[in-house]
Amino acid sequence: MRPAQPQVSTPLRGDGGLEADITRALAATANTRGVFGATWEYFDEIGSTNDAALRAAERGVAEGHVFIAGAQTAGRGRLGRTWHSPPEAGLYVSTIIRRSALAPWITLAGGVAVAQGIRESTGLPVQLKWPNDVVAVTGTAFQSRRKLAGILAEASSGADAIQYIVLGFGINLRQSALPPELEGRAGSLEGELGRPVDGGVVLAAALAALHRVTEQVTASGPAALLAEWRRLSPSAEGGRVEWDASSGTRTGVTAGIDADGALRVMTPEGLERIVSGEVRWK
Numbered sequence: 637m638r639p640a641q642p643q644v645s646t647p648l649r650g651d652g653g654l655e656a657d658i659t660r661a662l663a664a665t666a667n668t669r670g671v672f673g674a675t676w677e678y679f680d681e682i683g684s685t686n687d688a689a690l691r692a693a694e695r696g697v698a699e700g701h702v703f704i705a706g707a708q709t710a711g712r713g714r715l716g717r718t719w720h721s722p723p724e725a726g727l728y729v730s731t732i733i734r735r736s737a738l739a740p741w742i743t744l745a746g747g748v749a750v751a752q753g754i755r756e757s758t759g760l761p762v763q764l765k766w767p768n769d770v771v772a773v774t775g776t777a778f779q780s781r782r783k784l785a786g787i788l789a790e791a792s793s794g795a796d797a798i799q800y801i802v803l804g805f806g807i808n809l810r811q812s813a814l815p816p817e818l819e820g821r822a823g824s825l826e827g828e829l830g831r832p833v834d835g836g837v838v839l840a841a842a843l844a845a846l847h848r849v850t851e852q853v854t855a856s857g858p859a860a861l862l863a864e865w866r867r868l869s870p871s872a873e874g875g876r877v878e879w880d881a882s883s884g885t886r887t888g889v890t891a892g893i894d895a896d897g898a899l900r901v902m903t904p905e906g907l908e909r910i911v912s913g914e915v916r917w918k
């Protein structure tokens with residue numbers, strides 16, 4: 637295993653595998669991605685690409701610099717969970733964003749970008765599960781969804797403003813990314829498609845989508861992002877859900893997201909607005 641030495645923009649190794657796929661795909665798509673992936677580093681193995689990006693952001697590294705790892709030893713997910721990150725089984729990616737106006741929207745924007753990137757690069761009609769899990773759905777059964785990708789956004793705040801955001805995403809490329817306990821609940825692009833997938837092409841498409849989505853929000857506000865998120869998330873309307881509240885398990889029927897991206901749920905007690913945490917589809 638090569639030590640975790642960064643290779644900026646022009647990695648030297650040419651012996652195939654994920655790094656070679658990424659090198660090829662990013663070189664071919666530079667004019668579609670804006671700042672995202674204009675410079676990048678690949679690590680055979682790292683603790684967490686989000687941690688690397690947070691440290692780099694603190695040092696002043698520019699917006700759009702991308703950290704990619706072949707494996708993570710301390711990959712983390714939302715709600716304090718572990719993100720299983722075995723070698724070359726998934727895409728483990730983080731980038732830096734310095735536009736504080738994007739902060740309220742970056743979670744939804746990350747989900748839309750990764751979903752669009754997967755759809756465009758593989759043809760797989762993935763959907764979003766609130767707030768930003770990327771899932772494969774069989775038929776109309778929301779509960780039979782397999783999670784293919786997840787997004788973790790972390791921000792650093794100054795006295796009165798967000799200083800930077802790190803947007804991390806993990807995409808399961810191969811079934812070997814999945815621990816046995818996630819059997820049935822998680823899937824991979826290759827498992828869904830039944831064929832090999834070029835991780836570099838998926839990454840390039842996701843970064844291009846992130847560029848489009850963030851430019852759109854920066855220029856015109858979140859309306860188009862919210863509309864696209866709703867289009868990609870049919871389960872956010874009319875899905876029977878439950879979630880854990882301090883009063884115990886609550887149930888209801890989803891009623892879309894509001895203008896702030898909160899999930900609305902109609903319950904026997906009235907309309908609830910869920911801003912964080914996890915909702916389970918029944």
Ligand code: BTN
Nearest residue numbers: 684711712713714729786804806
């Ligand atoms: C989730 O819980 O759904 C979010 C998972 C985010 C995983 C990615 S992999 C790259 C980046 N580095 C991390 O440690 N986590 C994110």
